[in-house]
Amino acid sequence: MPGSDFVVGWVENGQVYFQDRHVKHHQRAYTAPSASVNLGDADTIPSTLEVDSSQDYDLLLGYENVTHTVLRFRRRLNTCDPRDIPITNDTMSALWIMHPEKPTSGSYAGKLTAPKNDGVMRGSQSVYFLQRVNQEAPRVDEAPRVWELRNHEAKIPPPGDSIYWCRVFQMPSIPTKHHLIRYEPLLEDTGKIHLQHAILYECQESVEVVYYANRSGQLCRELGTPPLSCNVIVASWTRGSEGFTFPPEAGYPFESNSPKYYVLETHYSTPNDFDFQNDELTDSSGIRLYYTPELRRHDAGLLSIGIDPNWRHIIPPGQPKVISSGHCISDCTRQAFPDNGINIFAVVTRTHKIGKQIRLRQIRENSELPLVFEDDNLNSEYQEYRRLNTPVRVLPGDHLIAECSYNSSQRSAITLGGLTDREETCIVTSLYYPLQKKLTTCHSLPSLPTVLNSLGIQELQTGSNPLRISAPPELAGMTLETRLLTYDWRHHFPEFQLATQRGSFRPRCWNANYNFLPGTENMEAHFPNITNIFERDRTSAAARTTCPPIADNERSTSEVRERPPTLIDNNQIEITNRNNKVSRSPGEHTLSLSHATRHNLSHTFLILTTLVTTLFWGFL
Structure with missing residues (x-):
C-alpha cells in the first residue's frame, strides 16, 4: 500500500536482520484501501519497500528455531519521521506478509521487492491500538446468567459473495429486573473464517416480530427495511473484537414486565480464493450475553x-x-x-x-x-x-x-x-x-x-x-x-x-415507540450559532511530542542508521501475535502499519511480538 509504514525482519545463520521501511508511492492514480483490504491482490501491493533514513523501530528480541522466527520490537507512537505513521486511537490497519524465502544477499541496505503470491501468507486486521478494555468474565458473586443467541445453520455464500442473515429471538422469561453486563462472540470454525460482524438490535413488539421469532432465520432483506422497527443497537461485535464489558457502575436493563424481542444481524462473506468444497457450508455462530440480578447503581x-x-x-x-x-x-x-x-x-x-x-x-x-x-x-x-x-x-x-x-x-x-x-x-x-x-x-x-x-x-x-x-x-x-x-x-x-x-x-x-417529543413534530431548526469553536489537539497532555522541522536532505532515503537492540521493562501497550500451532520453514515475514492521516502523538511506546516466520509488518 503506497505510504504504508513497514518493518522487515528475518534470521539467517543466527544473525537477525531487522529494518524500518516504507512503501514508495506509485505515480499512477491510487485509491486508498479500506482497513479490510484484500492483500491477496498482487496489484494492491507496490513492489518497492525502501529503507527509512531514520530507523525508529527498536529490536528487543530475535531468534529462530525449527518451527518459528521470533521478533519482538517497539516503536514510539509518534517518531516525528515523515516516513512513519503516527499511532493514534483511530481505527488502524495492521498488515502482514509471510514468505518462505529470505531476501537475496545485499538487500539489507537496498531496495526490497515485496512478495507476490507464490508461497505467501498475508492478511490484515483493523485494531484500536491505544484502547484497552476489560475483557474479564463477570465475577461469580454477580451470579451471572448466560443467554446464547446463535444462528441456526446460516448458509455461507459462495466465493466473492456476501449475505446479511437475520434471526429474531425472544428473551428468556425472568422473574425480576436484570442488568446486561457483558457480551462476547460465539464463533464456530466456519464463523472464524466467514463471519464479519454481528449486531444485536432491540425490537418493538409486533405481530411480525412474533412471527419471525418462531422461525430459524432468513436473509435480512426479507424482513423489510427497516427490519421490523428493530433499530436500537444493544450489542455490536466485529471481526477481531473480543466483546464488550459494561463499566462497574452501570448495566443495560432487562425488564421482567413484558416480553422483549431482539434481532441478530450477521454479515457473512467468502474470499474470492476460498476453496468451496461443500456447497451446503453452514454456520451457527452468534453472541453470548451475560446478565445478572445483582443490579448496579445505574440503568444504562x-x-x-x-x-x-x-x-x-x-x-x-x-x-x-x-x-x-x-x-x-x-x-x-x-x-x-x-x-x-x-x-x-x-x-x-x-x-x-x-x-x-x-x-x-x-x-x-x-x-x-x-x-x-x-x-x-x-x-x-x-x-x-x-x-x-x-x-x-x-x-x-x-x-x-x-x-x-x-x-x-x-x-x-x-x-x-x-x-x-x-x-x-x-x-x-x-x-x-x-x-x-x-x-x-x-x-x-x-x-x-x-x-x-x-x-x-x-x-x-x-x-x-x-x-x-x-x-x-x-x-x-x-x-x-x-x-x-x-x-x-x-x-x-x-x-x-x-x-x-x-x-x-x-x-x-x-421515544422507543416512535412517538415525537411534544412540540417537535413540525419543527424546523438550523445549525447552531457556535461563537467558540473547539480546537482539536490530538496529542497527549501528559507526554506531548514536538517534532523539529524536516530538512529537505532528510526527506530522501539515505544510509541506514543502525542501533543495538535494547530491552525495556515498563510498557504502556503490548500486543502479542502468536502462531505456535503450525510448523513453518524459516522465511520472510512483513508487518505494516497503515493510516489515512498523520497526527502528532506522544513518546509512548508500542511493543509487539511476532511468532511466525520472517516478518513484513506495518500500518495502513
Missing part, C-alpha cells in the same frame, strides 16, 4: 444520534470529502434529559462503504466543548462499541452533532441516505447512564427547501408525479430525479455543501 440507556436514513441525505459523486451532519437539538435534550444530565460512556458509529471520518460534537450555550468522540480513519467493516476513557456529561439544553465525512471520489453517481450498503448513513449510538425514557432516537433530516436550494431549484410543480421543477425557468419541466442525476457536481459542489450546512432541517426526536 441507548441514544441514537445522527441523520435519519432518507433520500434527502445526498452525497455528490467524485468528491474527496463530503461532510454531512445529523443533529440532536437543544429543545429535545432540554425536554428529555434529567436535571443533572446523562453520562455517555461508550459509542458505536455507523457509516457504510464511503464513510471515512466521524465525530460527535457537543455544543453548550453557543460554545463547543471538547469532542465526545472522533475517528479519522473509519472502516465500515470494523465498527463496535468503544468505551470512552472518561464518561462525558451531556446536560439538558446541550446540542449534539454527529458529523460524518465521506470520500465519493470513486463514485460516478450520487449516493443517497438509506440502510443498505449501496446507500449511506451517519449514526452514532451512545451508551449512557442514568436511563431516561423520553428520548431514544435523536436524528435530523434535511428539509425539502434545503434539498431544493442545494440543487439550484426554486420551486416544484404542485401535484406533479413524478416531481417536476417549475422554477427557475431554465429547469422548468425537468423531473427532480433527472436534476439529481445530471447536476454539475464538479463545478457546483461548494455551493451544495454550503447550502446543506446552512439550510434548515427537521428534527426527529422520538
Whole structure:
C-alpha cells in the first residue's frame, strides 16, 4: 500500500536482520484501501519497500528455531519521521506478509521487492491500538446468567459473495429486573473464517416480530427495511473484537414486565480464493450475553444520534470529502434529559462503504466543548462499541452533532441516505447512564427547501408525479430525479455543501415507540450559532511530542542508521501475535502499519511480538 509504514525482519545463520521501511508511492492514480483490504491482490501491493533514513523501530528480541522466527520490537507512537505513521486511537490497519524465502544477499541496505503470491501468507486486521478494555468474565458473586443467541445453520455464500442473515429471538422469561453486563462472540470454525460482524438490535413488539421469532432465520432483506422497527443497537461485535464489558457502575436493563424481542444481524462473506468444497457450508455462530440480578447503581440507556436514513441525505459523486451532519437539538435534550444530565460512556458509529471520518460534537450555550468522540480513519467493516476513557456529561439544553465525512471520489453517481450498503448513513449510538425514557432516537433530516436550494431549484410543480421543477425557468419541466442525476457536481459542489450546512432541517426526536417529543413534530431548526469553536489537539497532555522541522536532505532515503537492540521493562501497550500451532520453514515475514492521516502523538511506546516466520509488518 503506497505510504504504508513497514518493518522487515528475518534470521539467517543466527544473525537477525531487522529494518524500518516504507512503501514508495506509485505515480499512477491510487485509491486508498479500506482497513479490510484484500492483500491477496498482487496489484494492491507496490513492489518497492525502501529503507527509512531514520530507523525508529527498536529490536528487543530475535531468534529462530525449527518451527518459528521470533521478533519482538517497539516503536514510539509518534517518531516525528515523515516516513512513519503516527499511532493514534483511530481505527488502524495492521498488515502482514509471510514468505518462505529470505531476501537475496545485499538487500539489507537496498531496495526490497515485496512478495507476490507464490508461497505467501498475508492478511490484515483493523485494531484500536491505544484502547484497552476489560475483557474479564463477570465475577461469580454477580451470579451471572448466560443467554446464547446463535444462528441456526446460516448458509455461507459462495466465493466473492456476501449475505446479511437475520434471526429474531425472544428473551428468556425472568422473574425480576436484570442488568446486561457483558457480551462476547460465539464463533464456530466456519464463523472464524466467514463471519464479519454481528449486531444485536432491540425490537418493538409486533405481530411480525412474533412471527419471525418462531422461525430459524432468513436473509435480512426479507424482513423489510427497516427490519421490523428493530433499530436500537444493544450489542455490536466485529471481526477481531473480543466483546464488550459494561463499566462497574452501570448495566443495560432487562425488564421482567413484558416480553422483549431482539434481532441478530450477521454479515457473512467468502474470499474470492476460498476453496468451496461443500456447497451446503453452514454456520451457527452468534453472541453470548451475560446478565445478572445483582443490579448496579445505574440503568444504562441507548441514544441514537445522527441523520435519519432518507433520500434527502445526498452525497455528490467524485468528491474527496463530503461532510454531512445529523443533529440532536437543544429543545429535545432540554425536554428529555434529567436535571443533572446523562453520562455517555461508550459509542458505536455507523457509516457504510464511503464513510471515512466521524465525530460527535457537543455544543453548550453557543460554545463547543471538547469532542465526545472522533475517528479519522473509519472502516465500515470494523465498527463496535468503544468505551470512552472518561464518561462525558451531556446536560439538558446541550446540542449534539454527529458529523460524518465521506470520500465519493470513486463514485460516478450520487449516493443517497438509506440502510443498505449501496446507500449511506451517519449514526452514532451512545451508551449512557442514568436511563431516561423520553428520548431514544435523536436524528435530523434535511428539509425539502434545503434539498431544493442545494440543487439550484426554486420551486416544484404542485401535484406533479413524478416531481417536476417549475422554477427557475431554465429547469422548468425537468423531473427532480433527472436534476439529481445530471447536476454539475464538479463545478457546483461548494455551493451544495454550503447550502446543506446552512439550510434548515427537521428534527426527529422520538421515544422507543416512535412517538415525537411534544412540540417537535413540525419543527424546523438550523445549525447552531457556535461563537467558540473547539480546537482539536490530538496529542497527549501528559507526554506531548514536538517534532523539529524536516530538512529537505532528510526527506530522501539515505544510509541506514543502525542501533543495538535494547530491552525495556515498563510498557504502556503490548500486543502479542502468536502462531505456535503450525510448523513453518524459516522465511520472510512483513508487518505494516497503515493510516489515512498523520497526527502528532506522544513518546509512548508500542511493543509487539511476532511468532511466525520472517516478518513484513506495518500500518495502513
